[in-house]
Amino acid sequence: MLNRRTMLAALVATTASATRALADGGMSRIPAYAFSFPALSGDDIRLAAFTGKPLLVVNTASLCGYTPQYAGLQELWSEFRERGLTVIGVPSNDFGGQEPGGTSEITETAHHQYGVTFPIAAKAVVVGAKAHPFYKWAAEARPRDVPRWNFHKYLIGRDGYIAEVYPSAVEPADTRIKTAIAKALADS
Secondary structure, three states, rough: OOOOOHHHHHHHHHHHHHHHHHHOOOOOOOOOOOOHEEEOOOOOHHHHHOOOOOEEEEEEOOOOOOHHHHHHHHHHHHHHHHHOOOOEEEEOOOOOOOOOOHHHHHHHHHHHHOOOOHHHHHHOOOOOOOOHHHHHHHHOOOOOHHOOOOOOOOEEEEOOOEEEOOOOOOOOOOOHHHHHHHHHHHHH
């Protein structure tokens, strides 16, 4: 029969081992590729379709001072998509009520005003208890790097995990973003 001390030591060792495994990317970590977004067009944007390729996921808004970043995101998409990058816009009304419209208004801004051709999701919640599962996953993975405004950028590496995070003020054409994308594309 085991004594209490032996049982406690075994329990502590097992817990420590499981905690280390999780911290080191162990068994319960799921990649971004496990998620999907309803598309603005009505289909689904299944991130699994991009498995092994980097993603730039950006919460967007049509009436924001950062809305002109749509043009920079389109430039990134045009520059890097042939090498494997996918940019995904996720319209959200979470910050300042700056995405109040529906599908037609979002389409007008993204596609017609800025010429966006990368995938755009349907409007989603990106912060808080009702956030889209991708954004809950990202907040759990990087709690200090959650969106605080529109045009917050998550770069997902080929492994399906967050490689870099860029706040709203960092323009898509910023050297830091382009360098990180090039590195993510080069990683195998």
